[in-house]
Amino acid sequence: MEEKMPDHLFVGKSIPRTIEADKVTGKAVYIDDLKRPGMLYGKILYSKHAHAKIKKIDTSKAEKLEGVRAVLTGQDIPDVRVGFLKDQTVLKKDVVRQYRDEVAAVAAISPEIAAEAADLIKVEYEKLPAVFDPFEAMKQESQLVHELDARGRPLKSNILPLPWKFEAGDMEQARKDSTYISKDTVSTTWVNQCCMGTSGCIAEFDQNNNLTLYDQTNVIFGHIGRITEYFSQIGLRGKKIRVVNPVVGGSFGTKLDTDIYEFIAIQLALKTRKPVKILFDRKEEFRALPPRQPAVFTIEQGCDKEGRLTFRHCEAILDNGAYTSWGATTPSVMIMPMSSLYRVPNVYFKATCVYTNNIYAQAMRGYGNPQATFAVETSMDTLAEKAGIDPAEFRLINRNRPGDDTPMKLRITSCGLEECITAVKEKLNWDNKKGKQKGRGVGMASLIHVAGGARVTKSDGHGIMVKLDEYGHVDVIESGTDQGQGSPTVISQIVAEALGVRPEDIFLTFGDTALALWDAGTHASRHTFMAGNAAIGACAKAKRQILEMAVEQMPKIIKSGFKRKKRKDPGFVEPDLDFGLIANPEDMDIRDRMIFPKNDPDHPHFKLPLTQILQNGLHVGIGQSKVVVAEEFYDPPTEMLNWEMKGNLSMTYAFGTCGVEVEVDEQTGEIKILNLVSAHDVGKAMNPTLLLGQIYGAAYTGVGYGLTEEIKVQNGRVMNPSFRDYQMLTAMDVVPIEAVIIEPIDEAGPYGAKGVGEPGLVPTAPAIANAVYDAVGVRITDLPITPEKILTALKERK
């Protein structure tokens, strides 16, 4: 029988971020602030060409500069290949294939000397023909970016050997069954993650060549895997690697992969036998950090005369740049919206990644989903128009529903998409505003995303350790990382709730591989879901230990209390107590730091402070002392995608809808967002205020993606490597945002919660594009939607 759950004391409450008070007092130590004794500063010299042979590198002047401790080129370190397809080396020895290729590196006693030394390195290049357009690069006769693959075999094409393909149903029949078909080509561009804290790390070897890497990664154990592999090829096989996070100044996907600068810091530290810090400046962050992958989609969809989707057919071309990082794997995530956003029985999706001499790409919040959703949601609108159905109604007809199995074999458990679409309609006053034109319009777009872990490696596990001291402090060793998403507060709420203490009793340690159990990474919007479930498991075990201690200690404490009273007051009469009430751990509970019998929570004698039990349990006597420590490694029963790219890779999925009302000035092309409604199915709001922060922030980044942000790459070179020229939104770009929280408590989630980190960003840009179309009747299909593009489109229409 299910017990009646008492109201939550902490879960679901907007607990302030007091646990992170160091961030408002300047005390938080970021990588920028961290120094190690004897630390040197590393600086990287990048290529001056998009494609060239390295003829000669002269480092003599740099080496002679006072304060320089090491200068490395590709000649000085083992020629070991790294990266997702092992298509690059740490320092490039013979050929550079992009402007950000690392050619040499310096370690010096100050950042200034390191920079000066890097400038003194003279490199002679012989320029090679380069290719920058992925469509050109796909052609048979194109210049090759790589002549050989990782194993030294000749390559015949720039197309990556990653055949991303998904098929379900009968496409041919579905076309025949379609009353309406629409076809669109849409494209998205490079955008920078723009973490306010730039990339950086400190590599430090001990005397026995074990490495400690102070590093901002959000995949601490993935880092160890990649560096271990690297070590095995540079003579450091078997050495211990410890990755430690400082406070991290934003991540947004940048810290998923082990980047080249991290291997360079390791090489410089190895060479100098000193700790070496590399910290990017902002220009470097724009030029040498892999951004979000650009893509071009040709998408066709069909529906029957009732407006039910019959098929979705999409081919994508991704400009991979010169090397592979996680950007090349974003199509694996694109398959999710392509196959499973709205009910669509027949699906074909193919993505081709192409090498070019452009900068290569990484992950960014949403991991391919924002690009793919821009394609799907553009197409939803054009098809709705062909079918003569209101776009909101069209989405409602095709919405996902609880209990659906999608063509990708995702099992939709809870699903609040209907509520999200309906809420957006209401909040925007959709029916009155839609289709009025005259410069004002409304648009919407929805999303699906993993929200209960994501089995992208064989383990999707997450570990947590909970340890209590005798004063009631709870140390929580979390195997995930904190990059600002609010996990310290939310996890402390969950632990406090599950253990029966208060959030202020919780002390969290994040991001230290030497202390933590394993974790697949704080990515894929999985942290609250995974850490929450792990914490609930660990706390149940710790609680059991405490209650076992309590049934042993409580009678002793109570009886000796009576004895003391009797000594003071001989007239004291000991009450007749039923010690059976506190004889079994199952009959006891802990809440708000107090231990008591479940059947009589306010018993005048059997309610004792947790700390008293912990102290008595520890200081017992020889051989009987006990401490409370418990761990849980939570690995959900999900599936890895099979060779057909099908499988239920997450325990649950997040849904959401973004609706936008815009005003477009037909004279200037300026777009003003009058109203933005972001409705999200979050399972359960663990901390409403923090949840809103995730939605607002993601939506805002989505507005930037839709309207302003673009890394301008000209012949392989980043032309706008500064905040000023990049045009990230500021506080002056007022976007009135309203978030709507839909809570269809999810059975798999901790207290019903789903992940929400990425979803807010995903549908924003297509919602804006659809609203612009509604306002002025021109459809902008390439992001960002700039005034210039609108004016050009308006002119063409006339």
Place this chain on the structure above:
Amino acid sequence: MKKVSVSFTLNGDSVTAEVPVTWTLLKTLREYFELTGAKEGCGVGECGACTVIMDGEAINSCLCPIPEVEGRSVTTIEGLADEDGTLHPLQEAFLKNNGVQCGFCTSGMIMSSKALLDHNPDPTEDEIRTSIAGNFCRCTGYVQIVESVKMAAKDGK
């Protein structure tokens, strides 16, 4: 490198720094005084992560040559809380309203807001947004930052 001796008031204390003449106030704060709350987000005065208050005005300390600080009064994020650790209303409000996420922009954001509230204890939303126009944040979308400043203004009354 030629050094310069600069005396000024830092978080209420009289201090003297002997640093290379080319150093900025930001570098001096971070390297000489080991006050690392002010951050270098861009180094060219675009992002505001280095904001401190000098003689009552919020400035980008990354653009301020150290010789210019002679005789001035500088307040950094480290000088905001009371000596007993009681947080300034702005600091409290940022924690309460989720005005801080990754925290990298937070020192600058709070210092810009403080300069505003010192001059204008009851600002409009427009005035708040204008005062932090030079402080970039990637996490929050500014919504809860603006709410935090509003709350601090209310609490300060």
